[in-house]
Amino acid sequence: MITDFLIGIFISTLITALFSTRLYGLLFWYSMNSFSLALLAMVIGRDIGDTALVFSGVLTIVLKAVAIPYFLKNIVAKNKLVRRIPPKVKIHYSIILIPAILVFTFYLAEPLSQIIDSHANYVAISISSLFLSLLLMMEHDSVTPKIIGFLAIENSLFLLATTATGGMPMIVELGIFFDLLMAIVIINLLFKKEEFKI
Amino acid sequence: MLTLFFLILPALVMFIVSFSRKKSAKYLLSFSTFLILIPVVKIFNLPKPFNLLDNYLIVDKLNSYIFFCVSIVAIAVSFALLTLEKHVKVKEREYHRFYRFFATFWIGLILSILANNMGIFWIGLELATLSTVYMIKTNKSPIADAEAWNYMLVGAIAISLLLFGIILMYASAKPILGEEAMNFSSLLANASKIPSPFLFEMGFVISSLGMFIKMGFFPMNLWLANIERASFYPVGALFSGILETAVMAGFFRFSEIAMKVNYPHLVGFTLFYVFITMFIVAFLIYRAKDFIRLFALSGIEHMALIAIFWVSGGAFAALLHLGAHAFIKPALFLSTGVLESSGKYHFSGALKGYSGVKGKIFWFLVGLFLLAIISLPPSPMFFSEIYGFAAMIELAKQSDYLLLMLFIIILILILTLVIFYRFIHVYQMMKYEGEAIEKKVYLSEIIALLIFVVALVCLMLPPSIEYLKSIT
Numbered sequence: 001m002i003t004d005f006l007i008g009i010f011i012s013t014l015i016t017a018l019f020s021t022r023l024y025g026l027l028f029w030y031s032m033n034s035f036s037l038a039l040l041a042m043v044i045g046r047d048i049g050d051t052a053l054v055f056s057g058v059l060t061i062v063l064k065a066v067a068i069p070y071f072l073k074n075i076v077a078k079n080k081l082v083r084r085i086p087p088k089v090k091i092h093y094s095i096i097l098i099p100a101i102l103v104f105t106f107y108l109a110e111p112l113s114q115i116i117d118s119h120a121n122y123v124a125i126s127i128s129s130l131f132l133s134l135l136l137m138m139e140h141d142s143v144t145p146k147i148i149g150f151l152a153i154e155n156s157l158f159l160l161a162t163t164a165t166g167g168m169p170m171i172v173e174l175g176i177f178f179d180l181l182m183a184i185v186i187i188n189l190l191f192k193k194e195e196f197k198i
Numbered sequence: 199m200l201t202l203f204f205l206i207l208p209a210l211v212m213f214i215v216s217f218s219r220k221k222s223a224k225y226l227l228s229f230s231t232f233l234i235l236i237p238v239v240k241i242f243n244l245p246k247p248f249n250l251l252d253n254y255l256i257v258d259k260l261n262s263y264i265f266f267c268v269s270i271v272a273i274a275v276s277f278a279l280l281t282l283e284k285h286v287k288v289k290e291r292e293y294h295r296f297y298r299f300f301a302t303f304w305i306g307l308i309l310s311i312l313a314n315n316m317g318i319f320w321i322g323l324e325l326a327t328l329s330t331v332y333m334i335k336t337n338k339s340p341i342a343d344a345e346a347w348n349y350m351l352v353g354a355i356a357i358s359l360l361l362f363g364i365i366l367m368y369a370s371a372k373p374i375l376g377e378e379a380m381n382f383s384s385l386l387a388n389a390s391k392i393p394s395p396f397l398f399e400m401g402f403v404i405s406s407l408g409m410f411i412k413m414g415f416f417p418m419n420l421w422l423a424n425i426e427r428a429s430f431y432p433v434g435a436l437f438s439g440i441l442e443t444a445v446m447a448g449f450f451r452f453s454e455i456a457m458k459v460n461y462p463h464l465v466g467f468t469l470f471y472v473f474i475t476m477f478i479v480a481f482l483i484y485r486a487k488d489f490i491r492l493f494a495l496s497g498i499e500h501m502a503l504i505a506i507f508w509v510s511g512g513a514f515a516a517l518l519h520l521g522a523h524a525f526i527k528p529a530l531f532l533s534t535g536v537l538e539s540s541g542k543y544h545f546s547g548a549l550k551g552y553s554g555v556k557g558k559i560f561w562f563l564v565g566l567f568l569l570a571i572i573s574l575p576p577s578p579m580f581f582s583e584i585y586g587f588a589a590m591i592e593l594a595k596q597s598d599y600l601l602l603m604l605f606i607i608i609l610i611l612i613l614t615l616v617i618f619y620r621f622i623h624v625y626q627m628m629k630y631e632g633e634a635i636e637k638k639v640y641l642s643e644i645i646a647l648l649i650f651v652v653a654l655v656c657l658m659l660p661p662s663i664e665y666l667k668s669i670t
Contacts, residue, residue, distance in 0.1 A: 172315070
C-alpha cells in the first residue's frame with residue numbers, strides 16, 4: 001500500500017516537473033522525485049530484507065534529494081543563469097502527450113508485467129518515467145533542464161532496477177552513484193557565465 | 199593484484215604528472231603511456247582466462263587482444279600529442295588537463311574492456327564517456343563548448359539505454375542465477391536456462407541500441423562526426439581507436455549470450471540495423487566535405503561491418519577488422535593536423551607540398567592508410583571483408599531466408615562500393631589536384647604513424663592470425 005502511494009508520488013512529481021516553467025521549481029520537483037524514489041527503495045529493501053537496498057535509499061536521499069539539487073541551485077545562482085524556462089511543447093499538447101505516453105508504456109510493458117511477478121506495474125511506470133524524462137530533455141532549449149532530464153533518467157533506471165530485480169548488486173549501485181558524482185563534476189566544469197543553447 | 203596495479207599504474211602516473219608545471223612534464227606525460235606495455239606483456243604471458251578483483255574482471259583471449267589494440271593506440275596518440283600546439287592553439291594548462299581526463303578515460307576503459315560483470319562494464323564506459331566530455335572542451339571555441347554539452351547529453355541517453363537493457367537482462371536471469379546474473383560468464387554458461395528469454399532479448403535490443411548510438415549508428419549518424427569535427431584531432435583518434443573498440447567489445451560479450459538465447463532473432467535485428475546504418479552513412483560519406491567528418495563517418499561504416507561479421511559467425515573476420523580499424527583510423531585522424539594545414543575543407547592538394555625525408559614518409563604513409571581503410575590489398579581489411587562476407591553468405595545458405603539475406607548482402611556491398619569510390623575520389627583530389635602548399639611535418643607524428651604501421655604488420659603475421667582464430 002505504502003509502495004503504491006510512493007510510486008504515485010514518484011510519477012506525479014515527474015509529471016509536475018514537465019509543466020514547470022521556473023528553474024528552482026524544477027529543481028524542487030526533481031528533489032521530491034528523488035526523495036520518493038529513495039523512500040520506495042527503503043520500503044522495498046525492508047520488505048525483502050535487503051539492507052543494501054535500504055543503504056542505496058539513504059544514499060539517494062543524501063545525494064539526489066539534497067546534495068545535487070543544492071549544488072545545481074548554487075551553480076545557477078553563481079552563473080546567474082536564466083531561471084525562466086518555458087517548455088517548447090505547449091501545456092495543452094503536454095496534457096494530451098503525457099497520458100498517451102503512460103498508456104503506451106503500460107501497453108508496451110504488458111508482456112514484461114506477466115514475466116515479472118513482484119511489482120509488475122512498477123516496471124511499466126519506470127519505463128514511462130524514462131520516456132517522460134526524455135520528454136523533459138527535449139522540451140527545453142536551455143542546458144539546466146536538460147541536465148535535470150538526464151538525472152531523472154537515472155532515477156527511472158534506479159526505479160526499474162529496484163522494482164524489476166529487487167536492486168542491483170551493491171558494487172554496481174555504488175559505481176552508478178560514483179559516475180553520477182563524476183557527471184556533476186563535469187557539468188560544473190562545462191558551465192560558463194552564460195546559458196548555452198544546443 | 200599486481201596485474202591490477204600495473205593496469206592502473208600508467209593512469210596514476212599520468213594523473214599525478216598532469217599537475218606538474220615543469221616544461222619536461224609534457225614529455226613525461228607522453229612517455230608515461232609506455233607503462234601500458236607492462237600489463238599488456240604480463241597479460242599475454244599469463245595462462246588465460248583468469249579473474250581479477252574476485253570475478254568482477256576477467257582476462258581472456260578476446261579482451262587481451264582488444265586491450266593490446268587500444269594500448270597501441272594510446273601510445274601512438276600520446277606521441278602525436280607532443281606536437282599538438284604546432285597545429286592548434288592550446289594552452290599548457292589545457293594540455294595538462296587533457297591528460298588528467300585521459301587518465302580517467304583509461305581507467306574507465308580498463309574496467310569496461312576487462313569487465314566480466316555487465317554493471318562494471320557500464321560503469322567503465324560511463325566513466326570513459328564522462329572524461330571525454332572535457333577532452334572535447336579542451337578546444338576553446340563556442341562550437342566545441344556546444345558539442346561538449348551535446349556529447350554529454352546524447353552520450354548520457356545512450357549510456358542510460360545501455361543500463362536499462364542491462365537491468366532487464368539481469369532481471370531475466372536473476373531467478374536462477376541470483377546476483378551472478380550480472381556476470382557475462384555465468385550468463386553465457388546458463389543462457390539456454392534463462393527463464394524469460396523475451397525479457398533478455400528486450401534487454402539486449404535496448405542495450406544494443408545504446409551501444410549503437412554511442413558508435414554513431416542509425417538514427418544518430420551525425421552526432422559523433424560533429425563532435426569530432428569540433429574537437430582537436432587527437433580526440434577523434436581516441437574515439438575511433440579506443441572508445442568505439444571498447445563499445446564493440448561490449449557488443450561482442452552481450453551478443454555471445456544472445457546467440458545462445460535466440461540466434462535467428464539476433465541475426466535479423468543486427469542485419470536490419472546494420473543495413474539501415476550503412477544506407478545512411480554511405481550517402482553521408484559521399485557528401486562529406488572535410489577529413490574529420492569523412493573519417494568519423496567511415497568509422498561508423500566499419501563498426502557496422504564488424505557487428506554483422508561477428509553476429510554472422512565470422513568472428514575471425516570481425517576481430518581482424520576491429521584490430522585493423524583500431525590502427526588505421528586513429529592514424530588518419532592524427533594526420534589531419536597536417537592535412538588540414540591549408541584549411542578544413544580542402545581535399546585538393548592535401549598530399550602535395552611535402553619536402554624532406556619526414557614529409558615524404560608522411561605523405562607515403564597517409565596515402566597508404568587511406569587506401570588501406572577502403573580495404574585495398576594488402577590491407578588486413580581486404581582479408582577481413584572477404585572472410586566476413588563469406589561468413590554472411592554461409593549463414594544465408596543455412597537460413598530459411600536465403601534470397602532475402604543475399605539481397606541485403608548485395609545491397610550492403612553496393613553501399614560499400616559507394617564509400618570506396620568516394621575515398622578513391624578524395625585520394626585523387628589530394629594527390630593530383632590543387633596547389634602544392636608547403637606543409638610542416640614533425641618527428642613525433644611520423645613516429646606515431648610508424649607505430650601504427652608496425653602494429654598493422656604484426657597483425658598480419660601468422661602467429662597473430664593463429665591467435666585470432668584461437669579466440670573463436
